[in-house]
Amino acid sequence: MSLVVYLAALVFGLSCVVLLRRPVTAVRDPLTVSTCVAIVLGSLVFVCSAPLTLAAVNDLTGIPNFGAPLTYGMLSAYSCSLIVLLINWRGGPRDRVRRLVLRAIAAYALLIVAVIALFALADADTERLTDLDTYYAGTPFLREMILLYLAGHSAAVLVMCVLCVKWAREVTGLLRTGLRLILIGGLLDLVGFQAAKYTAVAARWTGHDLDFLSTSVAPPMASLGALTCSAGFVLPRLLPAVRAHWRGLGDYRKLAPLWTLLRFVSAAPKPPVSWWHLPLEKLRWREVSIHDALLALAPYFDDRVRERARQAALRAGRGAHQARLLAEAAMLTDAARRAAAREAPLDAPSSYRLHATEVSGTGGLVELAQALDRSAAADAKREGTVRAAHGWNHG
Incomplete structure (x- = not known):
């Protein structure tokens, strides 16, 4: 499982490398920066959630399950970056954009602090690398931590989906295609990852065992949703350049007799x-x-x-x-x-x-x-x- 997650992180991160092919120009563009930050954070979520990484973090810190708040905090940061990216993509007056970005960062910073605090208050001495959400679903403080990180991620993805539906009616061409891909990725995340997690946790509360939804269904669906979202964010920005370079290659070859x-x-x-x-x-x-x-x-x-x-x-x-x-x-x-x-x-x-x-x-x-x-x-x-x-x- 770790290999699959690492591979997803690698593929996810490659789109950031492509966007930053001209670093000096790219860092001056808030949209490019926010896109790359979202992609990097998404890749880190995959890396942190891999069982091998969780085991290494736990051993390094000497705290059982310390990888859990690290992963959940990273996922919350990724959720925040999605909202910031959408704010920058939408654009508008600079002061308004900055104000909305700061509000989003402040809200999710509080959420990350709460996740860490709840983990510190909880009793989680048994290391769980793949099924922590369901194993500790009824444990005080950890139960609240799990629901909190899921709720924060759900809120970000729901906002993203609603905005994509709204904006897709106002634009055409590649931008609309990108918004539709983001919407598909968001729905995969909502249905395949979050609904599976919520269902598995709720099943534990009622004395049932649906852990496979959390351990076997949710991770690949989260990877697929994140990669689809990444394609939606990157495609409208890269495809015009790819087309231009393809035409340039054609013209370069057509000039051969003259050259x-x-x-x-x-x-x-x-x-x-x-x-x-x-x-x-x-x-x-x-x-x-x-x-x-x-x-x-x-x-x-x-x-x-x-x-x-x-x-x-x-x-x-x-x-x-x-x-x-x-x-x-x-x-x-x-x-x-x-x-x-x-x-x-x-x-x-x-x-x-x-x-x-x-x-x-x-x-x-x-x-x-x-x-x-x-x-x-x-x-x-x-x-x-x-x-x-x-x-x-x-x-």
């Missing part, structure tokens, strides 16, 4: 080669390098080459924009060839501006690269046709 032609010209400094460079960073460097190369080749631009290629494209039925791109690709290929051969620049260089330099972003460069690729493919096809005809005549 292959121009790389010998560019003098832009190269970044250190590392496999972990993000696609957008690699795309920005390639974009800057290509613009640097285009600037260096400008003295070799020949308007006559461009105009001949444009007229040929128009005669072939190309649209005006497509003909322009094919003409620019032809002019650029000619300029790169002459620059590579160390020919002298034109006496009267062209003042023509490429389409790619007139639009922002990488869209123009991608269009030019694709035109260059099509032009090269067409040239290769013509060359192959000529060679085949030549070989047929000789045969």
Whole structure:
């Protein structure tokens, strides 16, 4: 069981690592900080509740069941962090947000103090690593401690679910998806963890034994609910960035024909080669390098080459924009060839501006690269046709 709990804690905590991939920027954002705090506290709850951890804590302190108030206090802190996260996610006037956050922290700080005090007053000499809630369900002070921590967690999850239902009606897209995932995670926690715990404890009060609900059903349901909530909090924040990096990777690859032609010209400094460079960073460097190369080749631009290629494209039925791109690709290929051969620049260089330099972003460069690729493919096809005809005549 401990291995499963530790694995859940690891998976839970990884989302925090992803959110903090840029620590300097992340710590300035209250929403990111509160998200990471909630995820870290949730991971610590899993770690603390593992039987191996409970046994180690008990042995280290010399107090039987000392791991119980530690785990319950950590769970209460996690419950508080969920409310704080929702407050920051909702946003609003800064003073109001700060006031609500402080109230939530104060309420749960009192709850944690009460949990510790009740444990100190109770008689819990028999160590219980997996079934403490049911074993001590009727023990004075421990009974109140168990109900108190459960009630504090229930209140936080209920508030979270109600707010998610309310806000999901007001938003769309990824944010609504995230709220629905949080709601599902909250319901899994309410039904699978809390209801199981309450039922098992109540059964003990009435002389029945439903301990399996507390020891076998509640832990995995709590893990599943927490992981689902984590996905709901993280998804709306990470998925747009993932999509942007995926598009960046696609544009980076689409620029390959243009970069292959121009790389010998560019003098832009190269970044250190590392496999972990993000696609957008690699795309920005390639974009800057290509613009640097285009600037260096400008003295070799020949308007006559461009105009001949444009007229040929128009005669072939190309649209005006497509003909322009094919003409620019032809002019650029000619300029790169002459620059590579160390020919002298034109006496009267062209003042023509490429389409790619007139639009922002990488869209123009991608269009030019694709035109260059099509032009090269067409040239290769013509060359192959000529060679085949030549070989047929000789045969």
